[in-house]
Amino acid sequence: MEWKREWKPLAAIVTVFVSCYYLPIGYDRFDNALSEALHLVKWYAREHVLLCLVPAFFIAGAIAVFVSQASILKYLGATANKVIAYGVASISGTVLAVCSCTILPLFAGIYKMGAGLGPATAFLYAGPAINILAIILTARILGPEIGFARAFGAIFFSIIIGLLMHFIFLREEREKAAVQAAMPEEEVTRPLWQNALYFFTMIGILVFANWGSPEEQTGLWHLIYNNKWLIASLFAIALSIILMSWYNLPKWQVIFAATPSVVLAFAVGNHPTIAFVAAVIGLSVLISRREDETGEWFRESWGFAKQILPLLLFGVLVAGILLGRPGNEGLVPSEWVSRAVGGNSLLANFAASFAGAFMYFATLTEVPILQGLIGNGMGKGPALALLLAGPALSLPNMLVIRTIMGTKKTIVFVALVIIMATISGYLYGMFY
């Protein structure tokens, strides 16, 4: 017996056996937590995947293909106007990096080859926080106010953090970049307004398909709610026309792809989701085999779906087991949560901020976890603090950043993020 090699399978078997032997099933709290986790997954699948995530993946894919990185990187290069660089760096996270692994090379590039430490750290902080998928899901599940606060807080404070980093390390010499930055080639340019309208129709579909039912039974909001599918359909028709006119999709193919959806919209009008799914399938069939930009659009969107759905499923299960559905409990008693991060004290905000900075949140998983925490008594202020510090940083992430800008700068950066997140949370908690 080669014990040197065989100890591993033995250890695995023993561990699994002991876990099964001592499985806490039968204890109320555990059974309840399991049930909560499964209920939560079902709720997500029913309420958010089809109408919210699927369009969001298409939008993210479109951004990856149709937004010209080169035109943005011009503002972040070595010769760029430094003042503008901060603004661009803080906002560009929405369009430059939907994948979290793209942030680090961009950060390294902007720091070493481009506009320098200030704009680079502004981008490093804002990028993950305002990734388009995260904003959409945050607004949808946690509410538009906190979604907006997250985006605004990330952008605003990233500029401040960038500036502070710049001034704190002003005296340090940075090696002049000897190599010219390699710009990605300019692709076929469609007039900006055409691209903008294209995005606008998709965002329109996303917003109106997900329009929530308001409290009052009268008024504009309610009127919109009653007609949301009609409005969403109008946007869908607009999108089809745009795809036919400006994106080179053959007219008869588009009409053919749209027909099942239109038929179902009238046949099963009280279940608009069915027509919606048919439309998504139609669009996918239409573009997935193509070799041009629309084909690339599909491949990018599909790439995001493959990457993110398993992570989100995992995040929802973890949130469900630990925290339960909103209003319920999981393994963690709510008193622990309210004691640690309830209310809006500076300490609560700091605790949330600190934990968030070191904890690793896979893309989008911060949303179900935060939903669970808020449902268990976390204050709105600390919630925002966690949203601002969590996705942007984690311990593994800090170690990589350290290899790019060194230990001292990394420590200062992390400290600044935690402080800014704490302050933002505190201010938000005061007004909401």
Add this chain to the structure above:
Amino acid sequence: MDIKICGPGCTKCHEAERLVKEAVEEAKVKATIEKVTDFNAIAGYGVFSTPAVIIDGQVKCVGKVPSKKDILEWIR
């Protein structure tokens, strides 16, 4: 021919590496293929965005996975 593929190790970078290897085999060209994962080195080549493909010192593709057709064109 010296081919460098820049990327920290995410799926897109692996995809780019795989396509480059297949293209090199198909074209029967002699080439050394190297994966660069260190961010400082990547930034040193002037690359801001991964995956990126550099052939004989020239940056051919930045920020997306190149198609095999494109790679074959570059190495022939």
